[in-house]
Amino acid sequence: MKRILLVSHSHFATGTKNAIELLLGKQNNLFAIAAYEDNSDIELVLNDFMDNSNYEQTLVLTDLFGGSVNTFVSKYLSESVFVVAGYNLALVLDLLLKEEPFSNESIRASIQQAQNAIKFMNDEVSKNEQENTFF
Structure with missing residues (x-):
């Protein structure tokens, strides 16, 4: 079995988890930690x-590359623990919907797909107006 942990500064992780569960329903293998929201020691909570x-397998998604949360989590890297920095909703959805075990290749593919889902809508609308299409 595999699990995904979202970890962020403040409520980004818990908000992402709520959004995912709004779209997909309750996810028993999805967890969230909102760091620095109380007096809890984030390192102890992660331990x-x-x-x-x-x-x-555990896949940990953090909000910001090089941030304190990402630094704390990175010490757990191993053959069964993967860490990705800078997640978005599209990435979490894609990773949750994959049934196969995590691998370096599958995680990289999900990251690429999530990056491709980020669009500057001003350009998209302008391009589609010229082509008389939208979405």
């Missing part, structure tokens, strides 16, 4: 989470 697992 607790990482140490208490019945899962074969």
Whole structure:
């Protein structure tokens, strides 16, 4: 079994989890930690989470490359723990919908797909107006 942990500064992680569950329903393998929202030590919270697992694989998605949350989480990297910095909703959806185990290749493919989903709508609308199409 595999699990995904969203970790962010403040409520980005919990908000993302709520949005995912609005779209897909309850996800038993999706977890969220909102760092720095109370007096909890983020390192202790992460240690607790990482140490208490019945899962074969863990994918941790953090909000910001090089940020404190990303730095804390990166120490857990291993063959069964993957870390991605700078997630968006499209990435989380894609990763959750994949049934196969996580691999470096599948995670890279999901990242590429999520990056391609980011659009500057001013350009998209302008391009589509010229072509008389939209979406």
